[in-house]
Amino acid sequence: MELDQELGTNELFQAQCHIYKHMYHYMESMSLKCAVQLGIPDIIHKHNQPITLTDLASHLQVPPIKANCLQRVMRVLVHSGFFATAKVHENKEEEGYVLTTSSSLLLKDSPTSLSAAVLPFLDPALITPWFSLADCFHGNELTAFETYHGMNFWEYGKQNHEFINFLNEAMACDSQLVSLVVKDHKEIFEGVASLVDVGGGTGTLASAIADAYPHMECTVLDLPQVVADIQESKSLKFVGGDMFESVPSAEAVLIKSVLHNWSDEACIKILNRCREAIAGSEKGGKVIIVEMVINDKKDESNLAETKLFADLQMMIICNGRERNEQEWARLFSQAGFSSYKMTATCGLNSIIEVYP
Ligand SMILES: C[S@@+](CC[C@H](N)C(=O)[O-])C[C@H]1O[C@@H](n2cnc3c(N)ncnc32)[C@H](O)[C@@H]1O
Ligand SMILES: O=c1cc(-c2ccc(O)cc2)oc2c(O)c(O)ccc12
Numbered sequence: 001m002e003l004d005q006e007l008g009t010n011e012l013f014q015a016q017c018h019i020y021k022h023m024y025h026y027m028e029s030m031s032l033k034c035a036v037q038l039g040i041p042d043i044i045h046k047h048n049q050p051i052t053l054t055d056l057a058s059h060l061q062v063p064p065i066k067a068n069c070l071q072r073v074m075r076v077l078v079h080s081g082f083f084a085t086a087k088v089h090e091n092k093e094e095e096g097y098v099l100t101t102s103s104s105l106l107l108k109d110s111p112t113s114l115s116a117a118v119l120p121f122l123d124p125a126l127i128t129p130w131f132s133l134a135d136c137f138h139g140n141e142l143t144a145f146e147t148y149h150g151m152n153f154w155e156y157g158k159q160n161h162e163f164i165n166f167l168n169e170a171m172a173c174d175s176q177l178v179s180l181v182v183k184d185h186k187e188i189f190e191g192v193a194s195l196v197d198v199g200g201g202t203g204t205l206a207s208a209i210a211d212a213y214p215h216m217e218c219t220v221l222d223l224p225q226v227v228a229d230i231q232e233s234k235s236l237k238f239v240g241g242d243m244f245e246s247v248p249s250a251e252a253v254l255i256k257s258v259l260h261n262w263s264d265e266a267c268i269k270i271l272n273r274c275r276e277a278i279a280g281s282e283k284g285g286k287v288i289i290v291e292m293v294i295n296d297k298k299d300e301s302n303l304a305e306t307k308l309f310a311d312l313q314m315m316i317i318c319n320g321r322e323r324n325e326q327e328w329a330r331l332f333s334q335a336g337f338s339s340y341k342m343t344a345t346c347g348l349n350s351i352i353e354v355y356p
Contacts, residue, residue, distance in 0.1 A: 031076045036118040043107040050086040050096025081208035101284035112177045120170035125163055129316050146314045153318040172204040179208030181346040189213055196250040198243050199258035210235040221246055243270050261320040271335035275356055289352040294324040
C-alpha cells in the first residue's frame with residue numbers, strides 16, 4: 001500500500017512541513033547572529049519607542065533596495081520571539097519593532113548581556129565540524145571537530161588565541177548571568193572561608209562571589225595563558241596551573257562549565273584533584289559544581305531540548321557531554337565522594353554540592 005493511502009495525505013503533508021522546518025532551522029540561528037552583528041537590539045532599545053522598518057533601515061544605513069530583506073529577517077525573528085511588534089502611535093495603524101525579554105538579554109551594555117556569547121558560539125570554527133559528523137562516525141578521530149579541523153579543540157585553541165579569547169568572553173557573559181544566583185543562595189556560600197574556582201576563566205563568577213562574600217578568600221585556577229595578563233585584586237587571586245595536576249587548597253572548590261568539556265575518565269581525574277584540594281578543610285569541605293543536569297523526561301520542552309543540543313555541542317567539539325543525575329552520581333562515587341546535594345537550578349544550569 002502507498003504511504004498516502006496508509007496515513008492520509010494530511011499526515012504526509014504535516015510530515016513534509018516537519019522535515020522542511022528542520023532542514024531550515026539553522027536559519028533561525030543565523031538570523032539571530034545577523035541581528036547581533038548589526039546591533040539591532042541596541043538600536044531598538046535606544047529608539048525608546050517602536051521602531052519602523054524605515055527607521056531601522058536608516059539607522060543601519062541599509063539602502064532602500066535591501067529594506068525588504070531586512071523586513072524578512074525581522075519577520076523570522078518576530079516569529080521566533082526575539083522581537084515583537086507594536087503600534088508606533090496609539091491611533092495609527094503603523095507598527096514598529098520592540099524588544100522582548102530575549103532581545104533585552106542581547107543589549108551590549110546590560111550587566112547580564114548574552115550578546116558576547118552569540119558570535120563565538122555561532123562561529124564557523126564551531127559550526128563547520130557539523131559537516132564532518134557523519135564522516136566522524138567511521139573515522140579514527142574522537143570528535144567531528146578533529147575530523148574537520150585536523151586537530152582537536154585544545155590544540156586548535158593553542159594555535160588560535162583570538163578564538164579562545166572570543167570563547168572566554170562568551171563564557172564570561174554566561175557566568176555573569178549565573179552569578180545572579182550567588183546572592184540568592186546564601187546557604188551554599190555563607191561561612192565558606194576560602195574558595196578556588198577551577199577553570200574559572202577570567203574570573204567573572206569568582207569576582208561576583210568575592211564581592212558578595214567579602215570575607216571569603218577567592219582564587220581562580222586556569223591555564224597559565226588564560227590568567228597571565230589578568231589584574232589581581234585584594235579579594236581575588238589568579239593562579240596559572242593545570243587542574244589535572246593539582247588544585248590549590250581551599251575550603252570549597254567551585255567548578256562551572258568545565259566538566260562538560262571532558263570525558264568521564266578525565267572528569268574523575270579532575271574531581272580527584274578537587275577532592276584533594278578540600279581534604280585539609282576542618283569543616284570537611286565541598287565541591288560546588290555548576291553544570292547542566294539532563295532531565296529530558298521532567299524538564300519543560302524548550303529547556304530539555306536546549307540541554308540536549310548543548311550535549312551535542314560538547315560531543316562535536318571536545319568529546320565532552322552534558323550528564324543526567326545518574327551519570328553525575330556515578331562520577332562522584334568513582335572520584336571518592338560520599339554524597340551530593342542538587343539544590344538550586346539557575347536556568348540551564350544546576351548547582352550540585354558534592355561532599356567527601
Ligand atoms: C568552558 S570554560 C569555563 C570557564 C568558566 N568556568 C565559566 O563558566 O565561565 C573552561 C575553562 O577551563 C579552562 N581549562 C581547560 N583546561 C584546563 C586545565 N588543564 N587546567 C585549568 N583550567 C583549564 C579553560 O581555559 C577555560 O577557561
Ligand atoms: O557552546 C558552548 C556552550 C557552553 C555553555 C552554554 C550554556 C551554559 O550555561 C554554559 C556553557 O559551553 C561551551 C564550552 O564550555 C565550550 O568549551 C565550547 C562551547 C560551549
